[in-house]
Structures are given as structure tokens and as C-alpha cells.
Amino acid sequence: MKRLAKWRLLTIFAIMALVLAGCGEPYLSALKPAGEVAKTQFNLMILATSIMVGVILVVTVIFVIVLIRFRRKDDRIPKQVEGSHKLEIIWTVIPIILLLILAVPTVAATFNFADVSPMEKKNKEGKTDVLVVNVRANLYWWEFEYPNEGIITSQDLVVPTGERVYFNLKSSDVKHSFWIPAVGGKLDNNTENINKFWLEFDPEKSNEAGNLFYGKCAELCGPSHALMDFKVKAVSREEFDKWVKDMQSVKEPEKAQTDLAREGQEIFNKSCIGCHAVTPANTTPEAARQAPNLTNFGERSRIAGVLEHNKEELRNWIKDPEAYKPGNKMTGTYGQLTDHQIDALAEYLMNLKVQD
Amino acid sequence: MSTYAQKRGFGAVLWDYLTTVDHKKIAILYLIAGGFFFLLGGLEALFIRIQLAVPNNDFVNAGLFNEIMTMHGTTMIFLAAMPLVFAFINAIMPLQIGARDVAFPFINALGFWLFLFGGLFLNLSWFLGGAPDAGWTSYASLSLASEGHGIDFYTLGLQISGFGTLMGGINFLVTIINMRAPGMTYMRMPLFTWASFVASALILFAFPPLTIGIFLLMFDRLFGSNFFDSAAGGNSIIYEHFFWIFGHPEVYILILPAFGIFSEVISTFSRKRLFGYSSMVFALVLIGFLGFMVWAHHMFTTGMGPIANAIFAVATMAIAVPTGIKIFNWLFTMWGGSIKFTTPMLWAVGFIPSFVMGGVTGVMLASAAADYQYHDTYFVVAHFHYVIVGGVVFGLFAGAHFYWPKMFGKMLNEFLGKITFVLFFTGFHLTFFVQHFLGLMGMPRRVFTFLPGQGLDTGNFISTIGALLMAAAVIVLLLNIVISSVKKQKVGNDPWEDGRTLEWAIPSPPPFYNFKQLPLVRGLDAYWLEKMEGKKGMVPAEPLGDIHMPNSSFVPFMISLGLFIAAFGAMYRADYSWGLPVFIIGLAVTFGSMAFRSIKDDHGFHIHKEDLIDDNKKGVKA
Secondary structure: OHHHOOOOHHHHHHHHHHHOOOEEEEOOOOOOOOOOOHHHHHHHHHHHHHHHHHHHHHHHHHHHHHHHHHHOOOOOOOOOOOOOOHHHHHHHHHHHHHHHHHHHHHHHHHHHHHOHHHOOEOOOOOEEOEEEEEEEEEOOEEEEEEEOOEEEEEEEEEEOOOEEEEEEEEEEEEEEEEOOOEEHHHEOOOOOOOOOEEEEHHHHHHHHHOEEEEEEEEOOOOHHHHHOOEEEEEEOOHHHHHHHHHEEEEEOOOOOOOHHHHHHHHHHHHHHHOOOOOOOOOOHHHHHHOOOOOHHHHHHHEEEOOOOHHHHHHHHHHHOOHHHHHOOOOOOOOOOOHHHHHHHHHHHHOOOOOOO | HHHHOOOOOHHHHHHHHHOOOOHHHHHHHHHHHHHHHHHHHHHHHHHOOOOHOOOOOOOOOHEEEEEHHHHHHHHHHHHHHHHHHHHHHHHHHHHHHHOOOOHHHHHHHHHHHHHHHHHHHHHHOOOOOOOOOOOOOHHHHHHHHHOHHHHHHHHHHHHHHHHHHHHHHHHHHHHHHHHHOOOHHHHHHOOHHHHHHHHHHHHHHHHHHHHHHHHHHHHHHHHHOOOOOOHOOHHHHHHHHHHHHHHHHHHHHHHHHHHHHHHHHHHHHHOOOOOOOOHHHHHHHHHHHHHOOOHHHHHHHHOOHHHHHHHHHHHHHHHHHHHHHHHHHHHHHHOOOEEEEOEEEEEEHHHHHEEEEEEEHHHHOOOOHHHHHOOOOOHHHHHHHHHHHHHHHHHHHHHHHHHHHHHHHHOOOOHHHHHHHHHHHHHHHHHHHHHHHEEEEEEOOOOOOOOOOOOOOHHHHHHHHHHHHHHHHHHHHHHHHHHHHHHHOOOOOOOOOOOOOOHHOOOOOOOOOOOOEEOOOOOOHHHHHHOOOOOOOOOOOOOOOOOEOOOOOHHHHHHHHHHHHHHHHHOOOOOOOOOHHHHHHHHHHHHHHHHHHOOOOOOOOOOHHHHHHHEEHOOOOO
């Protein structure tokens, strides 16, 4: 009997896992975990769901029996039962046991996810041995700073797979929340403190997801909250190191190659560079970094986080950002540009690349 | 003294309701106002679902969506669910304990008018430059950044209506403690009365933190303080704590009375006393108590650290135990019973599986480490709609059908009632079940749109269809109400024939003094006991005598109106020169009315014995 019960639980477990795993896209869904954190959370989810489905089954069985057997057939008055201590103890104790089964792994995982001790340890150079990323959330865009490497990028987070990446989260305006569903649960970007946690990106699952995960803002932050997406390029350690080197090698703003691009660069230097940097060094203070860093703009996966990455959309975006991201801070900061000027800008920006 | 039965003009009826202090009439006022706001909030819900039916929809724009979404939540919680719960507590609780009215009839009326003026103020924001747009939680960093006066409507409106709620809660507590009929001990009180008692105690402790939170928020926005502005040394996380110290008990304030209604309905239509009455009471109290220990589970991702998260996770799980006790007690109340599937019973029966679903996802959410995935996604949206709609709204529908004959003396149509149930039940599950999966598949909550190509299209479309079904159900219910009010047929004392508690021992609707003679309560389910012994009604506990009743008063309306006016003044003080005078005038009206009330003695009046005997002889209203 006991073994039977155990098998039944296992079966529910397996079925739940199958049903849930069938859901969503591999680059977005928390049901397709692609890293240690998401995997642990998925397992907790399955454990909780299995227990709960068990509870629902018991309730349903009693419920159905009651509804069928005890319908009113005649005018008799049923026996007025006061209660049953035995039954009441059963349905008090069993839930407590079930909750304990869930509580133990919950507490363990909660502490595990909060273990950021490696990012506190500094070596002789004053750096950490692990990869740290400072995530600064702003109204509808994300900045990713790599303090050890001394570089900054925006909108597309680049991380190596197969190791724990540690994050410092903060916000520069209102509260946001940093969430990469397929890789792990979220943590808030508060305005008053820095929140820390870690994530791990699984190499195989990253491949399945096309090495590009979707990230979201999960805390209501204004009109364009729904559009405050970012992307995560999860690549092998070698590729990551190469990317870092390529980024670090950009000391001066890249010179434009074609005539049109050169014209674009001039416009950029006149109207845009006050907010948008095109060098990756993290030497300017945060407050001066008022808009996404565009050093490797040409290699990004989306424009403004949500639009297809092509010149056409870039032109549309520069022409009228308000139409695509209501309430953004870019609208109206650079005056009216002619179509030709916008063409030139787009040409220049799309050629901002650091990798060959 | 049977003036209430005479035909009167519309003006007289209106004046009667504007000045009434009778708990039954105040209940009807709450029902009408709460029902109106429920329709408003429902309309907002429909707009939300239409906007999200397909990806990249432009039915409403982003800013307007945030206003609609904020007002949907705020309206449904504060202006629909709370007053509707208050409607039933007002209508039924005094009858259940054998009282002639609540302890403070004047304050009861004041509570209603404060709520109504607060709610109107909040909703006037739609016509005066835009509604609040920072979510019903109105977290400080965003609400401080919000432009225009939307958030000011929120802080001022909720303060006014919150006063009303707090007064209501205190009033109910005092009533239940002091006004029980002879023999009605605590452990003989009907479960609905117990639920009202615990919910009122929760109101007493939960509303002050909310008031403080939004009071400080108001000061930050209108009077230049910096409580929550982190750039100026404030801290917005404190606002989150304030809000949820209120916010979590709030859901129990709503659900416990619904539990009470279900307990009455299930026991009545199973013809059985409640299984495990004392453990039901114990569970209610325990849920109420634990309800204050778990607020931070709404903030697992705020970054409180693993110790706080673990403690609040385990505390939250603990709430599942008393809730489970209640579910099983209901099941075993029906077990061995003789179940009649009336409309209220259908709602109660439909509630059990729906609420269990919401309860188990609650336990899943309690698991802090996993909650990092669920938090602020559609999974949470699905969860709280399962408990609030599947629990509270089902409870209110059950209560409406169950108590309608007692409140109005007419039955609602059973056939239409069942159609309402089927449509709503189907629509509800269609709307919200799929949202669990949408959340897990990566859809954050409070998004005004979603992009195609993320696997979210089908789920959202299904959800919208479900919402339309629920809307259809509400229309059928409205139709039912209209048809029933046109009908002439009156019902007797005990229209469901299986009534167990005191309210079914008196006429429907009850005379304005409720009980001619206070009844003697000889046990749990007092009226049922007498019926089983072959008696027609309750044994009186006192000889027929004069009854002391309170006078009607227009003062509650004036006090509330004053605050309503003052709120406009406070809000526009900085924008227009007339702001400050209006603020002062408003406060003058309020305090003037209060002074008038304090200075002028009002001793009420007596119904004389002879008139009561007269009533008896005519015998038409029984």
C-alpha cells in the first residue's frame, strides 16, 4: 500500500513535469528552465504542484461523492452531526506534513539563491574572481556595467554560460524588476539600495534557445512598462572573453566609413552624444549616463528593446520614439530631423560594431 | 407606526434614504453603491481584456491602460467588494444575533456616506485630468513620479472612504460584543456573525497602516515632504510595508465574511448543522491572526534577504492549514446531508473547487524561492482572481441570492439565477485558469500589450472570451433583479424553508425594529431548534414593551460632504487660488456638522407597546 502511494506520487510528479514542460518558448518560458536557478525553481514548482494536485484530487473525490450521493430525494431531516475529532485531526496533521515537505526545500533554495559571498571577496587588484554585472534600470532601458572589465553596454546583456554570474541591481528613477524567466526568478531594482543575486546560464539549453534569452521588467514603472524588454546573449566563456576584449579595444568613438555614415556621425556628435556614449569605458559618473550606451549598437538584437533590428525600424524609432515607447525620455530632446538626416544617423548607428 | 409600508413619493423615499440610520436601509444603500462600483470595475476589466485579446492591440493606449488597470483594482477592492461585504453584514448580522440595530446607528450611516463620497471623489478623477495610474498598490517611487493629480485622487479618496470602513468595523465589533440577544453566547453565534466579527477586528488593525501609508504619500505629493523619496533621504520600501501590512489582512477582511455566507448556505441547504462548528470558529480566528504575520510575502523580490523571506514563506504556508480545515468541514457538512441545489447553493458548491485552486496556488506562491518566478506575473493575477472572484465574488453572489428575499421580501428568479451561475462559473475558469500558464510562460502583470512571437497569443485570447462570458452572466443577474423588483409577490418569514438562524424567524423584510420581543436563544441554529420542536417561531425573552429607536439624521451626509469638498481644496491648493478657501470651507462643513451633532441632544423616540400590538392584529406583514 505504501509503495503504491509512493508510485502514485511519482506518477503525478512525472505527469506534472511533462505537462508543464510543454509550455512556452525556450527563450522566454519559466517552464523551460535554462540554468541552475530556474531549474531549482522549476523543481520546486513541480514538487508544489504535485502535492497540490494530490490535495485537489482528494477534495474532488469527496466533493463528487457528496454531490451525487446526498442530493435531496425526500423530505427527511438528516442526522445533525456535531463533528468528528478523528477526522479533524487527520485534516489538520496531513496538511502540516505536506507543507513541511514543501517548506524544507523552499528554505534551502531561498538561502542558496541569496548566497553572493563570492562577489564580496576582492583579490589583490581589488577585483572579484567571479563575473559581476551591475544592472541599472532606467525608465524603459537597461544598462549593464562590467566593473571588473571596465566596460558598459546596454539593452543586450552578454554573459558566459556554465558559470555563476553575479548581479548588483539598482534603479535610477522608479522601481523596476530584473527578470529573465527562462534563466531564473526576478529581483527588484530598488531606488534606495543595491540588491544582489546570481544566475547561471546552462550551455546546452542556451543553444536550444538560440543563445538569446528574453528579459523583462516585472514591476510596473509607467506607460511603457510592457515594452521595457532586454535580451541576454549567453555565449561560451571563450566567446565572452573575446567580446570583452573587443569592447575594451574601443578607446575612441569608431570612425564612420562611408560618406553617409560620416554625415550621420556629425549629427550624432551634435544632437545625441550628450546622452548616448559610443565608447564602452565606465569612467563617466552614472548620473551622466542618461541613455543607453551605443558602442556596439550594430550588433544588438532589437532597437529600443522591442523593434526588429533593421534600418527601417531604426528610422521609424528616431523619427517618433513616442509612438513606439510612450513616456520615454528620448522624445523631444534632439529637435526635428529631416528624413535625410535620419537616414544618415541610421547608417552610422547600424555600423557601430566591435566584433569583426 | 407602520409608515414604512405606506406608498410615498420619490422625494420622500430619497430623503428617507439620505437620512436613514436603519441598518437594513444602510445595507441597501451599500448594496446599490457597491453594485454600481462593481459594474464600473467590471467594465474596466472588460477594457483590459479587450486590449489584451491580441498582441500589439491599440484599443486603449499605454497611459490610459495603466489608469484603467489601476482603477479596476482599486474600485473592485475598496469600492465594490468591501461595501458589498458591508451590505450583507449590515443586513444580516444584527438579525442573526437578535439585535434591533447596530450599536451606533448614526456612525453606521456616517460610515456609508464617507465610503460613498470617497468613492465618488476617486472616480471623478476620470473627468478631471486622468485617473491614478500606479496600480492599486500605488508603490511610492512610481506614484511620486506620476504626473497630474491622479494619485492625489487616490490618496484623498481612499482616506475618506477608509475612515468610513474603519468606523464600520468598530461598529460591528461593538454590536457583536454588546447587542446579542439573551442566550446568544459567543459559541452559539452563527458562522456569518463570527466571520463578520473577525473581519471587523482585522479592519480595526489593518486600516490604520493603510491610512498612514497614503497619508504620508499625500504629504509627499501635496505638501512637499520626503517620506518616500529616496533621492531626498526617504525610503520607498517602507511604503511597501505599510501597504501590505494593510493589504494582506484586507484579503481576509473580504474572504472571511464570504466564508461566513458559504457556511450558512451550505448548512441550510444540506439541512445539517455545520460540521465541526468550534473548529470552524477556531480556523476563522487563526486565519485572522496569521493574516497579520505574512504581509511580506508580497515583497519576496524586494530584496529583504533570505532570513525574512524564509520566515514569511513558512508563516504563509501555515495559513493553508486552517483554510484546509474549513474546506473539509464544509465538505463534511454536506456529507450525509440532504442537499437542495438552489442558486445560492450552486454558488457555494462552485466555490469549493474554485477556491481550492486559488488556495493551492497560494501555497505555491508562499514558496519564496519559487515565488521569484511567479511574482508580478500573470500567475499571481490568476491566483488572486481565483481567491477573490472564486471566493469573495462567488460568496457575494451566493449571499445576494440567499438573502435577497430577507432584504426585499421578494425572491430572485431561480432559473435566471442558475443561468447566471453557469455563465459566470464557465467564464471565470476560462478567463483565469489559462493565466497561470501565461505567467509561467513569461508574461509580467500590468502590461498594456504584449509582442507577438512569445507564445502568449492563444492564452490571452481564451482569457478574453471568458471575460465576455462573465459579463453576460452579470447582465442576466441585472435582468433578474429588474424582473424580481417588478413582481408583486411577497414571501414569508422563511422563504427557503430550511432557515436555521434568527433572521429567518422574522418577516421578510423585517419591520424597522426587527424583533418585537427579543428572542430567547437556546442553542446553535436557534430557529432550527424551535422548528424541530414543532414551534412556529422563537420564544420571546422579554414581555412586550416600548422599543427605543434612533432618529434619522442628515448630519452623516453633511460630515462626509464636507470632507469631499475639502479634498478638492487640498488637491488644487497649489494650482489655484480658490484651493485653500475651498479646503477651509469643506473642513468647516465637516466640523460644523459634528459640532451640531454634539450640541443638539437627540434622544431618539419610543415605539409604544400599543402600536406594536396594533401591528400584530393587522398581521399582514408576516
